[in-house]
Amino acid sequence: MILHPGILALLFSSTLILLLLLIAGGVALRIVRHWNSASGSATQLQLERQTWLVATLLKYVIGFQIITLFLLLFTLDEIHPLFVGAMCATGSLNANLVGWLVLLIKIGLVFAGAMWLALNYLDQRTEDTPLVRMKYLLLLLLIPLVALDLWLQWEYFSGLRPQMITSCCGSLFSAEGEGVISTLAGLPVKQGVPRFFAVVVLYAVLLLANLRWRAVVLRNLLFVAAVLLFFASLAALVSFLSLYIYQLPSHQCPFDMLQGHYYYIGYPIYLGLFMATLFALLPGLCRPLATTNSLQQELERIEPVWLRLALFGLMLFLVSSCWQMVFGPLQLLGS
Amino acid sequence: MILNLKLLEYSLSSLWRRKEKNLALVSVYALVIATLGSVLLLTHALKTEALMTLTAAPEIVVQRTLGGRHELIPIAYARTISEFPGVGRVTPRVWGYYYDSLVKANLTLIGIEGYHEQLELLEGRFPQAPDECVIGAGVADAFGPQIGDFLVLEDSSKRRSEFRVSGIFRSASNLLTNDLVVVQEAALREFFAMPAELATDLTVQVYNSREVGTIAKKISYLLPDSRPITRDELLHTYDSLFNWRSGMMLAVFVSALMAFLILAWDRATGISAEERREIGILKALGWETSHVLGAKLREALLLSLTAFMAGLLLAWWHVFVLGAPLLMPLLKGWSVLFPEFDLPPVVDLYQLAVLGCVTIIPYLACTLIPAWKAASSDPDDVMRG
Amino acid sequence: MTLAIDHISSRPLIRVDEVSKIYHQGKPAEVRALQNISLEIFAGEVVALSGPSGSGKSTLLSLIGCMSRPTQGTIYLQERRVSRLPEAFLARIRRETYGFVFQQYHLLRDVSVLDNLLFPLYPAAMPMKTMRERALVLLETFSLTDKEKTKVRRLSGGEQQRVALARALMADPPIIIADEPTAHLDAELTAELLTMLTELHAEGRTIIIATHDPVVHQSSLISRRVALRHGQLADAENSRGGQ
Ligand SMILES: Nc1ncnc2c1ncn2[C@@H]1O[C@H](COP(=O)(O)OP(=O)(O)OP(=O)(O)O)[C@@H](O)[C@H]1O
Ligand SMILES: [Mg+2]
Numbered sequence: 001m002i003l004h005p006g007i008l009a010l011l012f013s014s015t016l017i018l019l020l021l022l023i024a025g026g027v028a029l030r031i032v033r034h035w036n037s038a039s040g041s042a043t044q045l046q047l048e049r050q051t052w053l054v055a056t057l058l059k060y061v062i063g064f065q066i067i068t069l070f071l072l073l074f075t076l077d078e079i080h081p082l083f084v085g086a087m088c089a090t091g092s093l094n095a096n097l098v099g100w101l102v103l104l105i106k107i108g109l110v111f112a113g114a115m116w117l118a119l120n121y122l123d124q125r126t127e128d129t130p131l132v133r134m135k136y137l138l139l140l141l142l143i144p145l146v147a148l149d150l151w152l153q154w155e156y157f158s159g160l161r162p163q164m165i166t167s168c169c170g171s172l173f174s175a176e177g178e179g180v181i182s183t184l185a186g187l188p189v190k191q192g193v194p195r196f197f198a199v200v201v202l203y204a205v206l207l208l209a210n211l212r213w214r215a216v217v218l219r220n221l222l223f224v225a226a227v228l229l230f231f232a233s234l235a236a237l238v239s240f241l242s243l244y245i246y247q248l249p250s251h252q253c254p255f256d257m258l259q260g261h262y263y264y265i266g267y268p269i270y271l272g273l274f275m276a277t278l279f280a281l282l283p284g285l286c287r288p289l290a291t292t293n294s295l296q297q298e299l300e301r302i303e304p305v306w307l308r309l310a311l312f313g314l315m316l317f318l319v320s321s322c323w324q325m326v327f328g329p330l331q332l333l334g335s
Numbered sequence: 336m337i338l339n340l341k342l343l344e345y346s347l348s349s350l351w352r353r354k355e356k357n358l359a360l361v362s363v364y365a366l367v368i369a370t371l372g373s374v375l376l377l378t379h380a381l382k383t384e385a386l387m388t389l390t391a392a393p394e395i396v397v398q399r400t401l402g403g404r405h406e407l408i409p410i411a412y413a414r415t416i417s418e419f420p421g422v423g424r425v426t427p428r429v430w431g432y433y434y435d436s437l438v439k440a441n442l443t444l445i446g447i448e449g450y451h452e453q454l455e456l457l458e459g460r461f462p463q464a465p466d467e468c469v470i471g472a473g474v475a476d477a478f479g480p481q482i483g484d485f486l487v488l489e490d491s492s493k494r495r496s497e498f499r500v501s502g503i504f505r506s507a508s509n510l511l512t513n514d515l516v517v518v519q520e521a522a523l524r525e526f527f528a529m530p531a532e533l534a535t536d537l538t539v540q541v542y543n544s545r546e547v548g549t550i551a552k553k554i555s556y557l558l559p560d561s562r563p564i565t566r567d568e569l570l571h572t573y574d575s576l577f578n579w580r581s582g583m584m585l586a587v588f589v590s591a592l593m594a595f596l597i598l599a600w601d602r603a604t605g606i607s608a609e610e611r612r613e614i615g616i617l618k619a620l621g622w623e624t625s626h627v628l629g630a631k632l633r634e635a636l637l638l639s640l641t642a643f644m645a646g647l648l649l650a651w652w653h654v655f656v657l658g659a660p661l662l663m664p665l666l667k668g669w670s671v672l673f674p675e676f677d678l679p680p681v682v683d684l685y686q687l688a689v690l691g692c693v694t695i696i697p698y699l700a701c702t703l704i705p706a707w708k709a710a711s712s713d714p715d716d717v718m719r720g
Numbered sequence: 721m722t723l724a725i726d727h728i729s730s731r732p733l734i735r736v737d738e739v740s741k742i743y744h745q746g747k748p749a750e751v752r753a754l755q756n757i758s759l760e761i762f763a764g765e766v767v768a769l770s771g772p773s774g775s776g777k778s779t780l781l782s783l784i785g786c787m788s789r790p791t792q793g794t795i796y797l798q799e800r801r802v803s804r805l806p807e808a809f810l811a812r813i814r815r816e817t818y819g820f821v822f823q824q825y826h827l828l829r830d831v832s833v834l835d836n837l838l839f840p841l842y843p844a845a846m847p848m849k850t851m852r853e854r855a856l857v858l859l860e861t862f863s864l865t866d867k868e869k870t871k872v873r874r875l876s877g878g879e880q881q882r883v884a885l886a887r888a889l890m891a892d893p894p895i896i897i898a899d900e901p902t903a904h905l906d907a908e909l910t911a912e913l914l915t916m917l918t919e920l921h922a923e924g925r926t927i928i929i930a931t932h933d934p935v936v937h938q939s940s941l942i943s944r945r946v947a948l949r950h951g952q953l954a955d956a957e958n959s960r961g962g963q
Contacts, residue, residue, distance in 0.1 A: 005375060006685070009692040012589065016700055023704070038804070040791045041745060048807060049711035052624045053704070056632070060703060064696055071692055074685050127805055260684070341842040352830050609830070616826045619787055620840035620887075621815020623808045714811075715782035717826055718899060 006075035007157045013068050014150045017061050018143075024057040025143045028136035035132050051132070054139065055120050061146070062113035069106045072153075073255050079160075089255035096159040102152045109145055111278060116142065118282050119289070122302065126294035134289070196236040203229045204314065207280060211307050214300075216287050223284030226310075230277040237269070237321065244325040268320040275313025279306040342626065346633040353610070361642045367595045368646025368694050369653065375686045376654045377662050383681050393426075393538035394547050397554060398562045407533035412558055416539055419553060421546045427534030429520050431527050433488060438477050442488075444516050446523030459502025465522040468498035473513035475503050486516065490526045498522075539563075589693060596701050606709045614709055619717040624710050631706035632699070639698045643691060655680040731799065732760035733895070733926055734784055739793030739803075741779050741951075753779040754951045756793070761928065763894070766921055766941055769930040771948035777930035778899055780948065784928065785818050785897045786810040815844055819888030819925075823900040825880050827887070829873040833864060836872055837887050844891065851890075858886040878909050885916060896920060898929045902936055914939050 027050045036044055076089035076099070083095045093099035116138060123131040203225040210218050234254070242252045245265060257266030283303050290296045324330070350357050397416065399408035410427045417425040429446035447461070459482045462468055468486055470478075480486050486498045498518060524531065539554075541547050551563040614627055653659060736759040743751040754776045761767055761784075769777045782788050783795060786802055789810070795803040802813060814820075827836050837855040844851075859865050862882040872880060881901070888896060896917075902910045910933065918941050921927055931937060937945065947954035 005378075006689050008589070009689045013692050013696050016697055020700055020703075040789050040804070045789070045807075049624060052628060052711065053707045055625075056628055056703060056707065060700065064700075067692065067696070071688055074688060078685055124806075124808065127809055129806060337845065337847060338843065341848065345839060345842055348831070348835065612826075613828050616828060617840055618811070619814070619822075619826070620820060621811050621891075622840070622843055623811040625808065626811075626843045713788070714814075715779075715787040717822060718778040718782045718787065 004075065004079055006071065006078055010068055010071055010075060010153060011150070011157065013064060013071070014146075014153055017064050017068070018146050018150050020057050020064075021061050021143055021146050024054045024061070025140055027054050028139045032133055032136045032140075037129060037132070051124075054136070055117075055124070058113065058116060058120070058139070062110065062117060065106065065109050065113060069110060070258070072102065072106060073258060077255060077259065082160075088253040090253050092160075096156050098152055098156040098159065102149070102156050105145065105149045105152060109142070109149060110274075111281075112142060112145065114278055115282065115285060118306075119286070122286060122295065122298050125298045126292070128292065128294055130292045130295060131289065192236060192239050196232050199225075199228050199232040200314075200318065203276075203280070207307060207311055207314070210283065211304065211311075214303075219284040219287050221284075222280050226277050226280035226284075229280075229314075230273065233273050233317065233321075241321050241325065244328055244330055245321070247324065247328055247330045249330070265320055268316050272313045272315070272317030272320060276310050276317055277313075279310035279313060282306050338626075342630045343633055346630050346637060349610075349613075349630065350634055350637060353607075357638060361638060361645065363595060364639065364642035364694075364698070365645035365649060367592050368643055368690065369649035370591065371589075371694060372647055372650030372690050373653050373659060373662055375690055376650055376682060377659045379683070379686050380654065380681055392566050394541040394544065394566050395539040395551055395554070396564045397537040397539060397558075398564065399536075399560055400562050401560065406560075407529065408536055408561065410532055410534050412561065413534075413537050415557065416537065416554060419550055421542055421550060423540035423542055425540070426538045428536055428538060429523050429527075429529060430535050431523075433516070435478075435488070440474075440477050441514060442474060442516050443514050444518065444523055444526070446520035447517055448520045459500070462498075462501055462517065462519050462522075464499075465519050465525075466498055467501040467518070469502040469504060469515075469517040470500055471504045471513045471515040474516055475500075488516075488526070490528070492528070496526055592694065592697065596697055606705065611709060611712065615712050615714070615717050618712060618714040627710035628706055631710060632703070635699055635702040635706065639695045643695060646694075647687070647690070651680075651682070732796075733763040733798060734759075734761040735796040736760070736780075736784065737794045737796070739783060739790040739795060741776075741783060741788070742791045745791060752951055754783070754790075757951075757953060759946065759953070761926065763926050764921075764924060766917075766927045766943045767929070768937055768942045768945045769928070769948060770932055770937060770945060771954070772932070775948040776951040777948055779951075781897055781899050781928065781930050785820060786813045811843075815841065815891055817893055817895055819891070819893040819896045821884050821888050821896065821898040821901045823903050825884040827872045827880060827883055830871060832869050832871055833859070833875070833883055834868045836883055837890050840887065841890050854890060854892075855886075858889055862886045877904060878912070881905065881909065881913065885913075889920075894925055896925055896927045898927070898931075900931055900933075901929065902931065902933045907935070910935055914941060917941060 031047050031050065034043060035047060073089055076092040080086040080088055080092045083091055086092055119131060119135055123129050123135060206218065206222045206225045210222050238252050238254050242254060243249060245257050245262060256262060257269065258264065283306060286299055290299045399406045413425040413427055416422060431444050433442045433444050435442065470486060478486060480500050482500050482503060484500050486500055488496050490496050504515060541550055547565050551565050554561055554563045618627065736757055739754060739757045741754040743753055757780065769780060771777055783790055790803050794801060828839065834855055837858065838851055841851055859868055864882060867875065867879060872883065901913060905913065917927060921941060929936060
């Protein structure tokens with residue numbers, strides 16, 4: 001265990017997040033058990049007021065989760081000099097393989113939380129709030145995830161020792177490396193580029209079609225395309241986009257772009273990708289839930305907004321990540 | 336958007352109307368942040384300074400170990416090492432520690448031969464006679480001598496040795512020279528009673544930094560009783576040492592923070608009758624629970640951001656202007672010879688992020704439930720006085 | 721929501737159907753504040769609720785004003801069932817449809833007169849500029865222009881009452897609900913209030929007043945009188961609205 005201030009801050013905030021969520025979970029349990037929207041009793045009134053507490057708690061949890069996600073990335077970057085062979089955050093992550101799991105679960109939590117908030121938003125806009133029970137059952141599912149997040153972070157950080165020998169992005173993401181990540185990332189640029197852009201085009205076409213028509217099939221297709229886009233983009237980022245962003249033929253770290261010497265370009269890139277994924281997932285996700293008239297109306301109203309946000313996210317992502325590829329001096333594809 | 340601004344305006348007005356109470360809270364909060372911030376800023380500055388020092392250090396230092404303990408190293412080893420390809424100069428060093436029971440301070444005594452270019456003199460000149468010495472600024476302060484005065488030390492056989500101070504050090508890094516006493520090598524050998532064919536350690540210059548690891552391996556292979564320490568290893572050790580220290584400090588101060596939070600909780604739960612009445616009226620007239628909640632949480636955010644700024648400025652002032660008088664003795668423990676220490680004023684975003692994370696997040700979390708309690712009052716209470 | 725106030729429709733504006741309100745239900749301290757109340761109020765009416773202290777006048781007003789929800793029964797506002805709506809929706813109805821005048825005025829004491837008019841409407845979508853303009857017009861109407869920046873705790877009783885009425889009119893509500901508005905007023909101020917209410921009625925607003933002040937009760941302004949006793953209607957025929 002390294003007693004680094006950043007690590008302590010991370011463990012501390014994650015504990016706090018779990019605590020907040022446990023409070024929310026306690027209330028959620030009560031709501032699931034006693035909710036009766038037809039009743040005018042004092043209990044029901046109290047429960048209704050508690051839904052606000054839970055919603056706000058969840059907003060905080062998601063907000064804090066996003067902050068700790070970035071703090072994690074910064075901390076990984078900060079502690080890499082402690083490990084032999086690490087040159088950036090990737091190296092720190094490789095020092096203890098639980099690290100990748102931590103990252104994965106944190107990202108997953110941000111998505112899950114955002115979806116919950118979307119669901120909650122939809123439900124609170126209707127007069128009959130038909131989703132209450134389901135919402136709070138889903139919320140209970142988040143608790144083990146957050147607990148797992150805390151536990152994995154503990155495992156990861158307590159397993160770290162200074163001067164551990166680790167490998168960095170150059171070897172992890174290069175063609176010579178082993179495992180899924182390097183196979184993905186090591187794809188020759190010649191194949192990787194067309195595949196990535198094929199996915200982007202597929203996603204964009206579906207998005208536009210969704211804006212035009214309302215068929216449920218389209219929503220579902222877009223859902224699939226969004227998942228594809230997310231993973232294809234991550235693969236593209238480590239395999240070739242990063243090379244253009246850093247203007248170096250061998251630096252493939254997906255985290256360094258968040259740093260100041262690359263003009264924080266990583267923030268618009270990841271924000272764009274997050275928006276493009278999340279808001280394209282939402283319509284497909286909410287359609288099957290919209291069983292009542294009121295929900296359907298609300299969904300109809302909000303869907304175009306979501307789709308437009310997704311479109312904006314896609315543009316943001318593409319512009320900020322491909323800018324250097326188009327205009328930068330580095331050339332990987334021989335003409 | 337409009338709603339956000341309007342709620343913000345209401346929050347500001349509400350904070351302003353209870354300014355005495357809020358000012359008191361912000362001061363305590365800012366003090367906690369300043370304490371924590373001082374720890375972070377100070378360790379970061381010390382770390383930066385230590386790294387600066389070490390970049391000037393030799394690529395490899397070779398020590399000899401005997402029974403797992405540091406031993407004097409034969410100078411003959413230097414010849415063996417200097418024959419490796421890629422190795423530049425190999426210099427035997429003579430140095431040691433000296434504890435002065437009167438001043439209760441640890442000094443580092445270094446012997447030099449010829450001119451030492453890394454170190455810039457503050458005033459005076461390097462020792463040119465066996466009874467001359469150059470001392471660090473810290474030594475000068477602790478023992479009191481100025482140039483021309485005598486520094487009196489007791490050697491290994493308890494004989495008093497007098498050294499005339501010929502210069503006092505200045506360096507890009509204070510850490511390196513603060514507790515230093517430099518004398519001529521021969522004089523130091525005599526002082527420590529060290530045989531002529533031995534040295535404290537050897538420094539090895541390596542031309543290509545990529546070969547440092549290989550050469551270190553070769554040294555420990557050919558001279559099995561030696562322990563080569565590369566500069567990178569030193570950096571790691573320093574890094575972890577500083578992280579460990581600041582981590583400990585942070586742990587201590589987080590408990591202080593907790594105490595403060597309990598205080599904040601207390602304050603927030605005790606929302607005054609007047610405030611409660613106000614919320615009741617607004618709810619009766621059409622505010623939703625979420626609006627009240629939003630306004631209250633904005634208040635908390637405004638409060639904590641103000642306190643954060645104030646605390647940060649305070650910490651900056653304490654560490655970089657005053658030189659962290661309240662923390663220095665705690666943090667640097669290993670030597671008392673650090674009364675004056677010019678810290679390079681470096682603050683990076685990461686330190687701020689960590690500080691924000693451990694101070695703002697818990698405060699917001701603590702005010703949430705009381706804010707909700709206030710927000711979920713019954714609107715029809717207003718009908719009854 | 722816009723309510724038709726320019727013509728008196730044959731449908732009631734507010735319909736209270738078999739409504740009961742029970743506090744602390746199921747506990748030893750159970751209070752049946754209202755029992756099986758049915759009442760219809762039409763647009764343009766001025767209804768006076770009377771009854772001894774504790775008879776449930778305030779409770780009924782808070783139910784009609786969407787401040788609380790009935791334990792049993794249904795309330796309709798222009799055919800919309802409001803008695804089971806979530807609180808957020810009720811709050812919206814309160815700020816858009818009702819203007820409230822309370823017994824103790826319930827103004828924010830440490831806040832200026834202008835802010836007293838503005839703060840309650842912050843959640844409304846209205847732009848700040850429009851709100852401010854409207855507030856200034858109202859202050860003018862109630863001859864409070866010179867008191868705009870004064871804190872409410874420095875105002876006289878009569879001025880406070882005018883601020884309270886101005887605040888009730890900020891959202892231009894079609895329905896005014898007043899709970900014992902004259903309880904702290906002398907005869908002169910009571911007369912003044914009645915004049916102002918008459919004007920509001922002339923503008924087409926529906927007014928519901930709870931009072932046991934005989935002056936208000938006998939005023940020609942009142943178009944219908946409803947008496948409550950022990951949480952029940954004392955004379956049932958008056959509950960139907962005399963058209
Ligand atoms: N929150 C509450 N909890 C318990 N009992 C309540 C509550 N609010 C009102 N009551 C009770 O309900 C009954 C009706 O009260 P309400 O305030 O409606 O009377 P009222 O007719 O307005 O009286 P007054 O003329 O004195 O204002 C009273 O017995 C009162 O004690
Ligand atoms: Mg009353």
